[in-house]
Amino acid sequence: MERVLIDGVPVFWARGPEPLTAALLFGCGGRDETFRTIGITHLVEHLTMGSLPRVHHDRNASVDLDVTIFTATGRPDQVVTFLDGVCRTLADLPTDRIDKEAGVLTAEGGNYTDPTSAALYSQRLGVQGAGLAPWAGPGYDRLSAEQVRAHAARFFVAGNAALVLTGPPPADLRLPLPPGPRPEHLLPEPMPTAGPVWFEHVVAEVGVSLLGTGGPVWAQGMEVLSERLEQIARHTHGLSYEVGGDVVPLDRDRRIFTLTVDAREGQEAEVAGLLWTELRRMADEGPTGAELADRCEAARELADDPRAVEPELLDAAVRELFGMAYQDPATRLAQRSRVTPEEVRAAFREALSTAQLVVPCGVAPDLPGLAEGGCRRDRQEPTGRVFRPPLLAKVLTKDARGLRLILTDDGVALRDPDGDVHRIRFSEVVGVEEDGAGRTVFGLHGCQVPVDPELFKGAEAAVRAVDAAVPAALRYRRSELVNLD
Structure with missing residues (x-):
């Protein structure tokens, strides 16, 4: 195996089966997102690949929890053209295509890892890092051009890239990526557990x-x-x-x-x-x-x-x-x-x-x-203002009789029909979905609390409290592309 530098990017190569295969890697994956920006790495990949001209040799791209990879197999000149196009597009993403690619990605679905491992990561880490894997987030149509550009400028740079080749680098190979250092990655600590x-x-x-x-x-x-x-x-x-x-x-x-x-x-x-x-x-x-x-x-x-x-x-x-x-x-x-x-x-x-x-x-x-185990919950309600379902709802459904929304000094809590209490402090909020007059509050430990006047009488006061306490950057309107319930 040989290692050389091209335009500041480390290139690893060794002779392998022909034709030439190239893989341009970036140290960025799903665990580098936040709840508010879930899917943004996949969107960057789609914007890049979707802007390249149609060709007849093999090419592809993928995103997992850790890395994003752009691959091509073909003649050396085809590989050189592909890598040049990827690098130049990442330097100037066509963010005017976000709406179209958001629809394509929603139709595609897909996961950064298998769903069972995703659930295990989220239980272990909460809604951060690899623990984001099972969550849908706000939706691709709730990612702005500014967010996409900022994500690309941080992670899709020469200092965070590496190239592999199954043959010697072609003489005319260039990697015109934007300059930038290798970023720091969020490495959340596992949440404490009392035994298996x-x-x-x-x-x-x-x-x-x-x-x-x-x-x-x-x-x-x-x-x-x-x-x-x-x-x-x-x-x-x-x-x-x-x-x-x-x-x-x-x-x-x-x-x-x-x-x-x-x-x-x-x-x-x-x-x-x-x-x-x-x-x-x-x-x-x-x-x-x-x-x-x-x-x-x-x-x-x-x-x-x-x-x-x-x-x-x-x-x-x-x-x-x-x-x-x-x-x-x-x-x-x-x-x-x-x-x-x-x-x-x-x-x-x-x-x-x-x-x-x-x-x-x-x-x-x-x-x-x-x-x-499961999501973090308690049996005792915290002190605060209590909101109950309307009388008619309590008459019609047994579950509604046990529901309670509690607005505390530092957050919100939900008492479910089983008597379990799910509490989210405002400091632990990772996202708030706005759906008309209602809100859904998502917490770091995996709990969700609906704050909705249609479910709880007088909850308008709780909605105002949530809007005042949670930064605007964490709030978003419900996706128009898919039902995320």
Whole structure:
């Protein structure tokens, strides 16, 4: 692997299968947004790709939680033209196309990661960083040209870019990106939990997240756990088809790992039980030496595959963007081979108390040792002005009788029909949706409180309090493109 600089951008290249493939990476993804600007990175990508002329060679772009990548495969001159067009467009985005691209993106849908991992990140981090992943936000039509330009000027600059090539850089290759430094990334701390928990969410799979570290011990351990779950849930019991997972960094050392398991309809509780049992077995017994050796052999075969050139280059580029040291495959394989079953067992034993397991709504699993979690809530109402549903609503529906909206000195709270109280302090508000006379307040910890005169008699006073307390930059009109309920 070679590393050179072109126009201040690090370029990593090695000879791989022809034709030439290029990938221009930026250290910017969904976790660099806010609730108010959810989707803005995807919009920048669409504005860029949508402005390029039509071609007949392969090209694409993608955004995940960490990086945005523009790729092209073709003759060297085609790749050079593509990269030049991407860079020049990012320097002067066609923001007059925002309305059209907002509609396209709404139709496209899509996620920065799988929905089950997204729910686990949000439960772990709140509505920030990677925890934004399951949220729709205000909608693409509520992103302004000024917000888009500011986002691009911060993140889509030469100091936050890296290029990989599966061949030597063409002599005429230029990367005319706007100048700018590598930005600081928000790295939120996980919210505290009292031991392992399970919670319900609007997901189709069962999943778990754990706090761990980078390096070979956790890489080996998560691969063994995934392999065990596939064997047991799919091949032994016939309850599942696929095991997946994801990982996001908390900082240079710490990681959030997720593991997801789909389930046959009606078997989610049993699959959750299998997942929890295997996780505890890993913490109690660890993997076998044979399992670790098998994972090492799988990594060795992957490294020897000629198609591994591009993924290896991408790994080096990502590590460059986030200030992490790159290690070549031989070094990584040597480190993996030295991992012992006891090291893996100790890592999982320490992390077991951080486990958060998610199941689809309505599933009631039997998980010994796991407490029920979910959004932050209480049973006691805070002191404040109380608003109740109109009398007619209370007569017509049982749920309305238990509803309470409470306006406190420092925020709002909702008592739901089950008696749980969801409280959002004004200092924790991440967004306020305006829908006519009503408001929906979104809190950092995942709660939503409707402040609506149609639901609560006299709530106009609460609406005025919300509007006065929450900065205008966090308020937005309800999207006209899609029903976000």
